[in-house]
Amino acid sequence: MTTQTLVFTEHGGPETQALIDRPRPVPGRGEVAIEVKAAGVNPADWKIRAGLMGARGQLPAAMGLEASGIITSVGEGVEAFSVGDAVLGLAAKGHGTFARHTVLDATQTVLKPEELSFADAAALPVAGATAYDVTHQIELEPGQTMLILGAGGGIGLMAAQIGKVHEFATIGVANAGKKELVESTGATFVEAGDVAADRVRTIVPEGVDLIIDLVGGQALRDIAGIAKNPSVIVSAADPVTAADLGGAAVQRTREGIEKITGVAQYGLVDAQVRERFDLEHAMDAIALVEGGHAAGKVIIEP
Ligand SMILES: NC(=O)c1ccc[n+]([C@@H]2O[C@H](COP(=O)([O-])OP(=O)(O)OC[C@H]3O[C@@H](n4cnc5c(N)ncnc54)[C@H](OP(=O)(O)O)[C@@H]3O)[C@@H](O)[C@H]2O)c1
Numbered sequence: 686m687t688t689q690t691l692v693f694t695e696h697g698g699p700e701t702q703a704l705i706d707r708p709r710p711v712p713g714r715g716e717v718a719i720e721v722k723a724a725g726v727n728p729a730d731w732k733i734r735a736g737l738m739g740a741r742g743q744l745p746a747a748m749g750l751e752a753s754g755i756i757t758s759v760g761e762g763v764e765a766f767s768v769g770d771a772v773l774g775l776a777a778k779g780h781g782t783f784a785r786h787t788v789l790d791a792t793q794t795v796l797k798p799e800e801l802s803f804a805d806a807a808a809l810p811v812a813g814a815t816a817y818d819v820t821h822q823i824e825l826e827p828g829q830t831m832l833i834l835g836a837g838g839g840i841g842l843m844a845a846q847i848g849k850v851h852e853f854a855t856i857g858v859a860n861a862g863k864k865e866l867v868e869s870t871g872a873t874f875v876e877a878g879d880v881a882a883d884r885v886r887t888i889v890p891e892g893v894d895l896i897i898d899l900v901g902g903q904a905l906r907d908i909a910g911i912a913k914n915p916s917v918i919v920s921a922a923d924p925v926t927a928a929d930l931g932g933a934a935v936q937r938t939r940e941g942i943e944k945i946t947g948v949a950q951y952g953l954v955d956a957q958v959r960e961r962f963d964l965e966h967a968m969d970a971i972a973l974v975e976g977g978h979a980a981g982k983v984i985i986e987p
Contacts, residue, residue: 689987691783691967692745696736699975702968705745710788712760716777717791719754723807724782726983727751727839731975747781748971749985751810752789753803763791771797773806773946782807783967785987795943798950808839808956808982809949814941815921816843817948819897820851822919822936827852830889834908835899836872837863839957839982840921843945844897845870846954856885856893858908863980866957877904882911895919901926957981 687706695701712718730748732738753773756766766772774794780787797806819840825831831848835841836857848855849871857872858881867874875884885893885908892913898905901923909930912918918932927933948954959981962970967985974983 688784688786689964690781690787691748691964692781693734693748694745696734696740698735699731699968699972701734702748702971703745704964704967707747707784709786710780712758712763712788713777714761715763715791716760716788717756717763717766717772717794718758718760718786718788719752719772720757721752721754721782721784721787721987722803723754724749724752724985724987725808725811725839726970726974726985727811728974729811731971742779747776747779747784747787749782749784749787750776751807751812752776752782752787753797753806754787757786760791766791766794766796771803773797773809774942775810783964783985785964793939793942795946798946800950800952801946804958804961804984804986805949805956806946807984808958809945810942812839812982813843813945813949813954813956815935815937816840816847816954817941817945818938819919819921819935820844820847822933823895823917825851825853825894828854829894830854830856831895831897832856832858832885832893832908832911833872833897833899834858834904835922836867836870837980838899839979841899842866842870842957842981843954844899845872847948848872850948850953854889856888858885860978866980879907882908885911893917896932898922898927898932906930958984960984961986963987
């Protein structure tokens with residue numbers, strides 16, 4: 686049996702991507718095979734393809750890191766799941782989720798709560814778990830100020846909703862077209878740009894207690910001065926610039942996926958899926974995220 690899978694044939698641009706038929710993957714020890722119902726698209730998908738995250742692994746390489754679906758077979762040593770379970774999780778090493786069938790790492794897979802659609806669930810293993818980790822690395826008190834740079838994207842919108850749950854005063858910096866979307870999370874919207882820090886200063890003259898960076902580069906340098914202390918900069922996008930400024934990279938945890946799934950189950954965080962593509966149009970989905978201006982989450986539904 687074969688399954689359609691999106692791969693890249695060599696490290697490079699979008700022209701290296703191809704939708705091919707591959708043998709349906711079999712789960713190894715500690716893995717589960719699923720029929721994919723939905724897969725989330727992340728900036729890491731094109732960064733891995735481009736070789737920006739190291740050039741390891743076999744080519745052609747299957748693309749896609751996160752998915753939801755139904756378990757079709759269970760690998761050796763897996764006791765937590767059974768065939769027929771609805772789950773969400775991270776692709777096992779060497780597998781990709783932009784496919785009709787794939788294999789997940791059972792240790793980074795959780796049961797999908799009935800309350801969550803497959804589409805929403807597919808956005809949680811990477812973007813949702815990162816939003817959880819980045820908002821918990823430095824614990825704020827209710828009323829303290831959290832600024833999110835890149836608030837209108839996949840991680841940003843979920844991070845802003847987590848801020849609301851914790852009663853932080855959240856400021857979301859994003860481009861003008863995302864004002865309503867950012868405000869729908871309860872955050873105060875500030876338009877992005879080289880004077881964004883001045884705009885924030887008019888709202889919080891004393892500075893902010895936490896900067897969550899989802900953009901990096903010059904945009905991070907421009908806003909960094911608004912932090913009360915550079916050590917409160919936590920970056921998912923650009924650890925080098927964050928460290929240069931005195932901040933830190935987000936430390937990913939193994940619990941993030943379970944925690945964000947629980948929060949989403951109770952309706953406290955919505956994954957904000959805004960764009961859906963079928964597998965035949967998976968390359969369009971990746972191009973949308975690669976453009977750097979996606980709103981909320983982009984998913985592929987095989
Ligand atoms: N370290 C980790 O474990 C980890 C995990 C997941 C993701 N990441 C990284 O985290 C970053 C964000 O991921 P994501 O999934 O949220 O990406 P995304 O969905 O593509 O969102 C990025 C957002 O940033 C906004 N943006 C771009 N330039 C901006 C600027 N100058 N000022 C304000 N907003 C700007 C974009 O839209 P507009 O420009 O239209 O506002 C977009 O909404 C990526 O770099 C990703 O690779 C790291």
